[in-house]
Amino acid sequence: MKFETQALHAGHTIDQQTLSRAIPIHRTSSYVFRDTEHAANLFALKELGNIYTRIGNPTQDILEQRVAAIEGGAAALALSSGTSAIFYTIINICRQGDEVVAANNLYGGTFSQFDSILPQLGITVRLVDSTDPANFEAAVNEKTRVIYCETLGNPALNMIDMEGLAEVAQKHHLPLVVDSTFTPPCLFRPIDYGADVVIHSLTKWMGGHGTGLGGIVVDAGKFDWTDSKFALYNQPDNSYHGLRYAHDLGDLNPVAFALRMRLVPLRNLGACISPDNSWLFLQGIETLSLRMERHSENGYLVADHLQGHPQVEWVHYPGLTGSPGYENALRYLKNGFGGMIAFGIRGGLEAGRAFIESLKLISHLANVGDAKSLAIHPASTTHSQLSGEQLQSAGISASLIRLSIGIEHIDDIREDIDQALVQAAQNA
Numbered sequence: 001m002k003f004e005t006q007a008l009h010a011g012h013t014i015d016q017q018t019l020s021r022a023i024p025i026h027r028t029s030s031y032v033f034r035d036t037e038h039a040a041n042l043f044a045l046k047e048l049g050n051i052y053t054r055i056g057n058p059t060q061d062i063l064e065q066r067v068a069a070i071e072g073g074a075a076a077l078a079l080s081s082g083t084s085a086i087f088y089t090i091i092n093i094c095r096q097g098d099e100v101v102a103a104n105n106l107y108g109g110t111f112s113q114f115d116s117i118l119p120q121l122g123i124t125v126r127l128v129d130s131t132d133p134a135n136f137e138a139a140v141n142e143k144t145r146v147i148y149c150e151t152l153g154n155p156a157l158n159m160i161d162m163e164g165l166a167e168v169a170q171k172h173h174l175p176l177v178v179d180s181t182f183t184p185p186c187l188f189r190p191i192d193y194g195a196d197v198v199i200h201s202l203t204k205w206m207g208g209h210g211t212g213l214g215g216i217v218v219d220a221g222k223f224d225w226t227d228s229k230f231a232l233y234n235q236p237d238n239s240y241h242g243l244r245y246a247h248d249l250g251d252l253n254p255v256a257f258a259l260r261m262r263l264v265p266l267r268n269l270g271a272c273i274s275p276d277n278s279w280l281f282l283q284g285i286e287t288l289s290l291r292m293e294r295h296s297e298n299g300y301l302v303a304d305h306l307q308g309h310p311q312v313e314w315v316h317y318p319g320l321t322g323s324p325g326y327e328n329a330l331r332y333l334k335n336g337f338g339g340m341i342a343f344g345i346r347g348g349l350e351a352g353r354a355f356i357e358s359l360k361l362i363s364h365l366a367n368v369g370d371a372k373s374l375a376i377h378p379a380s381t382t383h384s385q386l387s388g389e390q391l392q393s394a395g396i397s398a399s400l401i402r403l404s405i406g407i408e409h410i411d412d413i414r415e416d417i418d419q420a421l422v423q424a425a426q427n428a
């Protein structure tokens, strides 16, 4: 079935007792065992089934199957946030002494996790300029276990050379992990171009209404974990009677990565998604393709409008000629470029502040991917603690404004931006 159909139907069969058309929310912490043998089989993985909602829940299961289907993956695991999805992915591959090679233009929270939490565990992250796959290859050594990037970089919104990067990953037999939050699967499917693991913050466009936190990890089901350098997959796990995930899962071996993430990091660290939030994300995904059409249409129109505005110094939008990574965006984003825009306002910090404070329709907040238009001025908010030098190396100038364009009528969005630009000019 096609994307739009899968987004409404994949993973759900009508419950024959209730005949409920909509997906039920299973608000339960636990599940009754049929008998002691059933219980023993579940705990020994001889049979897969529900035990306790920290490890899995029927509403969550439908969400996981649906996202795996629309991403072209083999299995998925939903978690309490995008942040925990990223952390569990790394610790489901790396252990002390291992290394990650990652793009240097990451989401701020991911950067902090890589910069301060992973080193606590003895995992080293090497950050490289993501505009050329050769930079990733140059940082690979015998300790490298993962290559990590985002589809659209932060804050330049430059599209990555996905096939070039996949080639590097394959050559060195490393899993390619891609945070595709900014490019939901109706815009781009990293697995089609060689990614092994795809991560989303469901909080953003997948949910689409700014109503809940969640994350998901999709396993393409193609990576061969039998290489002994992946110790977590080749050494026996004593908590499952000496199971070796790369060898002993039978029919489930292709999805060893997703299954291990459920059985080890999720089970023992516990960042589970709630049944209610699973349901919210399923609801959001039903209209994802429609919303992304409007996000992309409005995003393009606003970017184009800003580009010609005398108060604007520069505009980054993946679909704008001359924007960073424009060639890659044209190659990969065939169904639209999304709703994210970064632009430089004339007049620096003061103009940026005045612009943000003058917005009436567009909300000033720290989120993206809501149906409602959002704006933030990183230099005076999310990145205000950084020094001038740090701001510069992160590519965040005092004049940078980030917009997440929503699905309102384009005339109303443009009118709000125009009046705020007038205020900014007066205050600059």
Ligand SMILES: *Cc1c(COP(=O)(O)O)cnc(C)c1O
Binding pocket: 081, 082, 083, 084, 107, 109, 110, 150, 179, 181, 182, 201, 202, 203, 204, 213, 214, 215, 368
């Ligand atoms: C928001 C976001 C995250 C973190 O997700 P949470 O759901 O907020 O934990 C990770 N990566 C990207 C690209 C994001 O936009």
